Amino acid sequence: MDSESAQNVGEVERAEANGIIEGQDANRNIEGGVKVKMEAGEMDGELNDESPEECNEMIAMNSEDTDFLGKAEDLIPPSPGGAEWTDYECTSADDMLDAARIFDCVNLPNLSELQYNLEPPAPLPPAAAAAPASSSLGSSTSSSSASVSSPSSSSWLNTSNMKSEEAMERHYHSSSTPSIDQDSATSTSYQNFMVIPFEQPADSHNNNICKEYSYSDLDHADKIDVLEELQNLDLLDGSLSAGALDGFVPADNNIPSEELPMVFFEWLKSNKDSISPEDLRSIKLKRSTIELAAKQLGGGKKAMLHLLKLILAWVQNNHLQRKRKLSQQHQKFNGCRPSYFVDQYNQCYNGGGVMDHGFEPQSCYAQVAIPTDPSMFAALNNNTFNPPPAPSMDTIHHPAKYRRVPLEGCGGFTSSHECQPMFQPLDGGAPWPNMNCMLQNQLPYENYRFPPPTSQSQVDYMNYRSSTPAVSTKEARKNRMARQRRSMAHHHHHHHQNRHWSASTSPLSRQSSEQVNINLMQYQQQRQTYLQTDRRQINGWKPEKNLKFLLQKVLKQSDVGNLGRIVLPKKEAETHLPELEARDGISIAMEDIVTSHVWNMRYRFWPNNKSRMYLLENTGDFVRSNGLQEGDFIVLYSDTKTGKYMIRGVKVPRSDTSASAPAATKCTNGSSSLPDGGDAKQFLKMGKSYLASTSQSVAVTFADSVADASSSSVSDATVHSCPEADPFLRDMVTHSFPTKGTSNSQHDHPGSASTNLESLSSLESGDLTIEEILDLVDSPDLVAEPAKSDSSDDIAESKD
DNA sequence: AAGGCATGCACTTTA
């Protein structure tokens, strides 16, 4: 910091020594004569500060990311009829609670079966895009759900589209959860996740989601030996810290009785692909162990909740290798699906009319097409996949076959904390408009045509799916663990042969849709695993471009006025933009990510006191074309491949249709009521709860900086400022996968116990299953109330 | 106290 200041001063002094800083007249003369016309190409060297190795790694990670994208395609149900994807809806609070109390059911359904029933397509664009915007306050409920979910679940499952929002809202309001305002604000940042619409079970309205499914055919060979698994897991290194799970529940101990089920439910949702009922049932801990552990965690329901999360986290991690194997299995498709995916994505987006929505925010999530043509899978299976032929009207396109995933790295995605969508719950709108557009003109194949679906294709696909052996023995698990640990240590060396597939004991008749859904969840889990394995990789989900987040700025009135200049944050500008020798700065070509329009802007600085003010000039047209108003923000990226600068104007959804910028520029934080709209002021207001600085852009906090938290090329300052203020972000930084090896202890907050599950007490195999543990939570006589434990750092920031 | 930055405003340039 001091050195930076000194450097700034030094720069100014250097400029002064060069005679640049002089009287105004002299300035103009200089400016007129020395105006530098620096083309984008000249800035390449300055822009890319990554080493070649880093760049290669980034590319490699991108490939891996796209592999995940590609894998997702394999998980798509081949259903020519379309309508594979729609939002899963938990239609009532009872549904939710029933699901949460899933263990009350005799036959615990794998939640993936909740998607078993397919429904007619519910076209996402533009309806889906409008849905978040209309959710308005209700979105706070979704955020609330995220707030109680595990990091992974909050990251991977968006419940904002659920009808259960109302239920959740009721749930939480009736629970008198304190500081829900701030909680929602906090959890807005949790909107960095992928949206995997779920099929709504046909009988979900009957609150009998468990009834129809029986697991008599469970593969009990896949049971978990808790002790063994715990021993296998390298949890002793403390990486699975209790603190890692902090912040997702109210810090106080007055946990509503429904909360633990909610936590569990959220967790289940995010792990339904991998955690089978038998897995859960096979986890047994002695009651004494549970009680002791709970006491060690402070006692009370909160401790139990904490403990449960620890257990769940362990279970989750325990199953990572399963996804890992899946992902490895998909490696053989490396190279085809990304482009296909992107192409389909583009196809659907452009063809779906989503592009016609101007610059209004569409959604926090990009609409990503997923293959629905079974022949695709056949082609993949036969390795006969080829670049698509010329565009054709035959191009597979179905609006219902979208999935909404964050565009990591595509501007929409970035960081460690994945995508940038944030605040969407506040107003329902998404500050990431037209993320799809970022893929425009960068697709390897403009359009894509698939062979007509054939029944044989489906057969091939199913054969492909079912041909994988189900290896789930204990021994195999051990081996998998070992492999996992090894692979985790070399996450980018992921091209391992893997012949194992997760077991599927379902009847073939049911397998198609079920398996597909499971596969989808597996993909989901894969990504989660992937991200947990190395958060840096989050930065790399860039189907085409390698967009590196540079900075962003919440636009002030003076930025969107007719002056045509935008003040840039000094630190970020100096960090990520070319160093300016002269205050005249440089001409900088900014390509609008959305429109691909290249704006010739000027990046310069003003001497200010003994420092500088950095400006982006000639922004008037850009601002006007994007309809940017105060409170909106811009995001600057650089394409790491080309070095080009990219700019994206992000409009903040506004509740009122007046579309007039709020008069007030200050955002007060005093109100305790939730904002009833999504205007910029509220956006900023909520952002302030996370940002200690008014100047720091909100979006940076939750999106890009998060992404950049994992980017080696981004300053730590941006990253660190966020996790400290935001429990989620903090968690994302803190909670790394155990095998990652990187000690996160430095992120452990002093107050939070760095507790491993097994460190709570000597774990013994016992007689309590998780469901019984759940019951324990509600048993008043379990443990004594904690003595004002150390969990004050949970979400204390958001308490006011 | 130091620094960032939003913006007012003086000044210059242009229409």
Add this chain to the structure above:
DNA sequence: AAAGTGCATGCCTTT
């Protein structure tokens, strides 16, 4: 006169 430019001021946050 309007638009553009650049600096200075002062508020606000951070250190």
